[in-house]
Amino acid sequence: MQSRFLLLFLIMAGLVVAFAPLPAPAVAPQARTFRIDARQYAYSPSELKVNQGDTVTLQLVSTDVVHGLYVDGYDVSVEADPGQSATLTFTANKSGSFRFRCNVTCGAMHPFMIGKLTVGTNNWLYRSVGLAFLAVVSVNLSLKQKA
């Protein structure tokens, strides 16, 4: 009986950690512009941070061959010819961590030409850490119960 109650409690706690709404920090949206240099097989800078609601402009400058930039989750992209630049503007209305990656075959390591855009707080990472912690606690509790 006690172990069933514990299991139910842990499942409820897991659901709260995974899905409970979190307060978003109130930051006024801004226009943010980044110049990103693209070369085989890296972006510079490769990690971008913006606030949720910001209008983001990415100026992609290709320094060697044709490169693209596709943002996972936003489904927007831009391509730049060698030595040229191209601009992509979108509103960062979804929070979390998103990979951006080259969407024009640019050479052998093309599938791994990746950058990272963080919009607001990467809540999913923190939720996952919470779930992992809960998992360890639950396994240890079950161990103690058996003992």
Add this chain to the structure above:
Amino acid sequence: MAKIELTRSTFIKNALKSRYPQLKVFIVMLIGYIFAILAGLIGTPVGSHNFSIVFVWIAWWAILILVAVPFFGRGWCAVCPIPLPGEWLQRGAILNPPDKRPKWLNQRVPKMFRNIWMQNISFLLLALFSSVLLTTPNITGIVLAAMLFAAIGLSTVFERRAFCRYLCPVGGFIGLYSQTAPIELRIKYKQVCVKCEGKPCYNGSTNGYGCPWDVFPGGLTKNTYCGLCMECIRTCPHDNIAVNLRPFSADLAKPSTRMDEAFKAFIMLGSAMIYAGVLLGPWGMFKDAAYNVGSSAWFVYAIIFLAIIFVILPGFFTLGILNTKNVLPLKQRFASLSTALIPLGLMFWVAFSLSFVLTNASYILAALSDPLGLGWNLFGTANTAWRPMLTSILAPAQTLALVGGLIWSARTAQKAANEIRTSSISIIVFSFILTLVMLWLLL
């Protein structure tokens, strides 16, 4: 959950006993394998448009790590085409045993090689060059051809499937992770095997060949070295071999005591973490170092890669178990408790592969229509645009895999620790910390 004997079904049993269904799959696989070699050698050098890269490292890899290994264990080995030409040559037959077999050297593999250290080394060799291997068609073609010829060569010198059992870089980790799979091949009654004369399952008979994996089925207690080739089902004169459905990770209840298997767990765990950082991370300098084989940066990368696998991870693991009260020697505790890293490593690979495969799966349709990148359009899908798939569920799926792997690992650690009468806490903390690192790398 009790075991369910699948071979009680006459349909399944007959399908497994007959050589023809397996042969049909073998032939399709062998044609695909040889085509992958040719595509790698003569097709376009653009990896994302070449059959060898797209079908081996995206399609096959996805099926292997996301479906075949977790659910069928060594199911891939049952249909793998690599040992076939060598085995046919060794046996002098494609189907049933011939009246007169060819006289090859038929040597036993020397005792010092009868472990999985060679598989650990062959996997690491490929892993250190993986950035080139995964992206360069002619390198993939050469490696696939080398594996085929190595299997043929070893079949002419040694008995049975020496390549599969002792050298195959893929077979090593499939064997390790097959212990978690809900399927097994086992004997039904031990006494039947004890009294059986001639042991045809191991030595062969007119009905079939002796175990190609050099395993006596009567002594099977875990999946690691059973290749599910089904030869023993054909040769057993007492109908004493069964294929069973069973609970996941049943084999892990009895922890390993072997250092080669323990280090295999560390190699796989460490490789998944390194790949998650290097290949899927945003750090260009790591990718440059991994790709530019032979450069000083690559040597640094290789040293760090090996240090993580052979020093840092096992070092922290050992520190964790150093002060646990136990009469067993440290080496034995190390080997036994590392069993907990098997489900953790498997789920790390699942989480890593989900990202890699879902992002690149759309290349499969294009490569299907134009496998050599020569401008063909066989099925009208050659111009399918690249687009990542299911990106909205990727992060939750990866969390599910990693947290699920952590729970699985913690439960396995408890069982292994109980078995050798020690504490599992340090192993659980170790697994927790590695899971946090993997979450940070992937999310």
